[in-house]
Amino acid sequence: MRRDPVVLIVVAMVVALMLVFGFKLTRHSSQGVAAGNTQMKNGTAPDFTLQSLDGKTVRLSDFRGKPVVLNFWATWCGPCKIEMPWFVDLQKEYGPAGLQFLGVAMDDASTKDIAEFAESMKVNYPILIGKESVGDDYGGVQFLPETFYIDRNGKVVDKAFGLKGRGEIEDAIKKILAPSSLAQTQK
Numbered sequence: 779m780r781r782d783p784v785v786l787i788v789v790a791m792v793v794a795l796m797l798v799f800g801f802k803l804t805r806h807s808s809q810g811v812a813a814g815n816t817q818m819k820n821g822t823a824p825d826f827t828l829q830s831l832d833g834k835t836v837r838l839s840d841f842r843g844k845p846v847v848l849n850f851w852a853t854w855c856g857p858c859k860i861e862m863p864w865f866v867d868l869q870k871e872y873g874p875a876g877l878q879f880l881g882v883a884m885d886d887a888s889t890k891d892i893a894e895f896a897e898s899m900k901v902n903y904p905i906l907i908g909k910e911s912v913g914d915d916y917g918g919v920q921f922l923p924e925t926f927y928i929d930r931n932g933k934v935v936d937k938a939f940g941l942k943g944r945g946e947i948e949d950a951i952k953k954i955l956a957p958s959s960l961a962q963t964q965k
Contacts, residue, residue, distance in 0.1 A: 821933045821934055822932050822933055822934070823838060823846075823848065823916075823926060823928045823932050823933070823934050824838075824912075824915035824916065825837060825838045825839045826838050826909075826912045826915065828882065828906040828907060828908065828909065828912065829906065829907050830904050830905065830906055830907075831889060831892065831893045831896065831904075831905050831906075831907070836880075836904060836906055838880070838928075838932075839932075841878050841880070842930075842931075842932055843930050844876050844877070844878050844930060845876060845877050845878070845927075845928065845929055845930055845951070845954035845955050846877075846878050846879075846880055846927075846928040846954075847865070847868075847877065847878070847879045847880070847925060847926075847927055847928075847947075847950075847951065847954075848880050848882065848916075848925065848926040848927075848928060849861075849865065849879065849880070849881050849882065849923055849924070849925045849926075850882045850884050850908065850913060850916070850919045850922060850923060850924040850925070851881055851882070851883060851884065851922055851923045852883060852884050852885035852887075852922050853883065853885050853887045853891065853892060853895045854885055854887075855885075855922040855923060857922070857923055857940060857941035858922055858923045859899070860941060861923060861941060861942075861944075861947070862881075862899045862901065863899065863900075864944045864947060865879050865881075865901075865903065865947075866899070866900055866901060866902050866903075868947065868948065868951060869902050869903045870902065872951055872955065875955055876930075876955070877951060877954075877955060878903065879903035879904075880903065880904055880906060881896070881901065881903060881904070881905045881906065882905075882906045882907075882908040882912065882913075883905055883906065883907055883908050884908040884913060884919055884922065889907060892905065892907070893905075921939050921940055923938075923940065923941065924937070924938070924939050925937065925938045925942075925947075925950075927950045927951065927953065927954050928954065929953075929954045930954075935950070935953050935954050936950040936953055936954075938950065
């Protein structure tokens with residue numbers, strides 16, 4: 779079977795473009811972390827100030843001393859819709875142990891639309907209106923959902939890009955709830 783040289787050239791060009799785009803995307807991603815908040819370099823979660831759906835000013839530093847699951851999401855994000863009910867359940871289960879989920883909405887929907895979406899999902903944790911600068915501080919939010927697991931000392935212990943299974947999410951939560959994390963806070 780003989781191959782058409784034009785088809786081979788087109789395929790080679792597509793592969794070359796994919797490689798170049800992939801390289802640039804990877805390079806941009808690593809530059810975002812390097813250029814982002816220097817706190818991220820030493821493992822500390824960058825602080826931020828955002829507005830909640832009810833108009834309150836919320837800072838990540840308000841939660842120092844508590845383990846935090848920081849989730850960047852959007853109303854149009856299919857995987858976000860899958861994991862949100864898990865977050866609601868996990869907030870109920872681990873909230874009494876001090877865990878706090880924070881959702882950062884990173885889409886262009888209105889505050890009213892975001893609030894209606896959160897209400898329809900029965901969200902029981904604060905939803906904040908995201909800013910690109912905050913996403914940049916966390917390495918540039920290129921894929922949703924992106925989740926950061928922050929211990930009581932404000933250190934990023936784990937992070938997840940894209941949808942993870944509920945068991946993986948719960949394992950990451952147990953890391954930030956671990957007694958060793960509490961002992962470090964008391965020192």
